[in-house]
Amino acid sequence: MFAEILTIGDELLTGHTVDSNSAFIGQRLTERGYWVRRKxxxxxxxxxxxxxxxxxxxxxxxxxVISGGLGPTHDDVTMPAVAEALxxxxxxxxxxxxxxxxxxxxxxxxxxxxxxxxxxxRRKMAYLPEGAEPLENTEGAAPGAYIEHEGVKIFVLxxxxxxxxxxxxxxxxxxxxxxxxxxxxxxxEITDESKLAPVLSEAVERFKVRIHSSPKGFGxxxxxxxxxxSEEEAEKAKEFMEAKGVRFEEx
Amino acid sequence: MFAEILTIGDELLTGHTVDSNSAFIGQRLTERGYWVRRKxxxxxxxxxxxxxxxxxxxxxxxxxVISGGLGPTHDDVTMPAVAEALxxxxxxxxxxxxxxxxxxxxxxxxxxxxxxxxxxxRRKMAYLPEGAEPLENTEGAAPGAYIEHEGVKIFVLxxxxxxxxxxxxxxxxxxxxxxxxxxxxxxxEITDESKLAPVLSEAVERFKVRIHSSPKGFGxxxxxxxxxxSEEEAEKAKEFMEAKGVRFEEx
Numbered sequence: 001m002f003a004e005i006l007t008i009g010d011e012l013l014t015g016h017t018v019d020s021n022s023a024f025i026g027q028r029l030t031e032r033g034y035w036v037r038r039k040x041x042x043x044x045x046x047x048x049x050x051x052x053x054x055x056x057x058x059x060x061x062x063x064x065v066i067s068g069g070l071g072p073t074h075d076d077v078t079m080p081a082v083a084e085a086l087x088x089x090x091x092x093x094x095x096x097x098x099x100x101x102x103x104x105x106x107x108x109x110x111x112x113x114x115x116x117x118x119x120x121x122r123r124k125m126a127y128l129p130e131g132a133e134p135l136e137n138t139e140g141a142a143p144g145a146y147i148e149h150e151g152v153k154i155f156v157l158x159x160x161x162x163x164x165x166x167x168x169x170x171x172x173x174x175x176x177x178x179x180x181x182x183x184x185x186x187x188x189e190i191t192d193e194s195k196l197a198p199v200l201s202e203a204v205e206r207f208k209v210r211i212h213s214s215p216k217g218f219g220x221x222x223x224x225x226x227x228x229x230s231e232e233e234a235e236k237a238k239e240f241m242e243a244k245g246v247r248f249e250e251x
Numbered sequence: 252m253f254a255e256i257l258t259i260g261d262e263l264l265t266g267h268t269v270d271s272n273s274a275f276i277g278q279r280l281t282e283r284g285y286w287v288r289r290k291x292x293x294x295x296x297x298x299x300x301x302x303x304x305x306x307x308x309x310x311x312x313x314x315x316v317i318s319g320g321l322g323p324t325h326d327d328v329t330m331p332a333v334a335e336a337l338x339x340x341x342x343x344x345x346x347x348x349x350x351x352x353x354x355x356x357x358x359x360x361x362x363x364x365x366x367x368x369x370x371x372x373r374r375k376m377a378y379l380p381e382g383a384e385p386l387e388n389t390e391g392a393a394p395g396a397y398i399e400h401e402g403v404k405i406f407v408l409x410x411x412x413x414x415x416x417x418x419x420x421x422x423x424x425x426x427x428x429x430x431x432x433x434x435x436x437x438x439x440e441i442t443d444e445s446k447l448a449p450v451l452s453e454a455v456e457r458f459k460v461r462i463h464s465s466p467k468g469f470g471x472x473x474x475x476x477x478x479x480x481s482e483e484e485a486e487k488a489k490e491f492m493e494a495k496g497v498r499f500e501e502x
Contacts, residue, residue, distance in 0.1 A: 014277055014281040015273075015275060015276070015279075016476070018271050019273070020269050026264050026265055027265065037294070038292065039263070039291070040292075041290040042289050073473060075463075075465070196325065200325070214260070214326070225265075
């Protein structure tokens, strides 16, 4: 069960913005038991987005979460690019247009904007790839989209973190089923790292767990994360490794 | 002149770590006049890294900066994966091994580690793809690598931010020449966003500038960044846009 993440925005490529969105999405998908296999970031460019989506779909992930480029400005081109990549038309989502209208009317009443009318930029946010299910944006104007395409669950979310997070929790995770992974974080004290690797590999084979490891400090400790479907299974893997001579501390 | 960035680490995919490295690298490359076209992140897996490197090289960037997975632990597999992707052997860099030895001896003297000897994990950091120039790691153990491969300048850097940044400044940027871009950040006040797009496009055609724009707040302002080789050229582009009716504020 693997997933990919595609984040979109020139500001991510120029380093003006650190891509914390993809970390948040990765965390939530991992908790649900998905192996996030790759993250890709491209700019606000139809050709680049289309190419990236095509390459990702060719790898046949179960889930693809896309974030960014849904707003009203001229460089928000994610929906048309995704539609092109899927060979689908962009079609008007009438209820979306009503929501967008209501959103700007509220901003106008509250004094944030001078003009509530649906100009071209605001209107275009109501166009989704044909066959997409709209995902409600409780925090902003642009709706997201959920598209099942040749066995891949594709979710298209806004790039503003507050909007993305709310839509991920309300519109994406409920569509991924209830499976939850537990994560057990440990520090392994090591004197010879080369002895740890075979023990980790053996634990992964014997138990229903996945194990990530990463060095902490200067080679004296290894951070170990055990992913498992239950606390019991994680504990069994831990005890197995301890029996093989690995000393763990809780971090 | 375009560049790509590849960051490597399971912890980036599971969201345990936010990938600030690629933002830093993107910023520095952008300042040097490179268009960072894509960022990719894969896990600590030889097959995944090899595949990603192959795909990036097929797009023929001028520069590829890779970060992560150079350490002593069993899941640090970036160097062998890069070597495989390039069809090169891994060969021992003897001066690197001397540096690594001296590094651990210093850590031992300073009381950070119990054993300074060159075990398998520490020794493997001295192996670089054949033909690579080692990049000194002033902040840690693992050397980086600079490889010219079929017209692509490939830099392989550590993932620890302090080590990566020092190596980028000392080993990468000096090899990219002296060209510097200035970045002028502005806020454009807009009443109708659809009128801004053609003005931006015209400015890009007339002047030696690149312009990024992104919405701020609820559609009342657009953040505009003008990239140019000189302050004068950026100013000319700004004045041109003002003459076309765009009102700017310094942010």
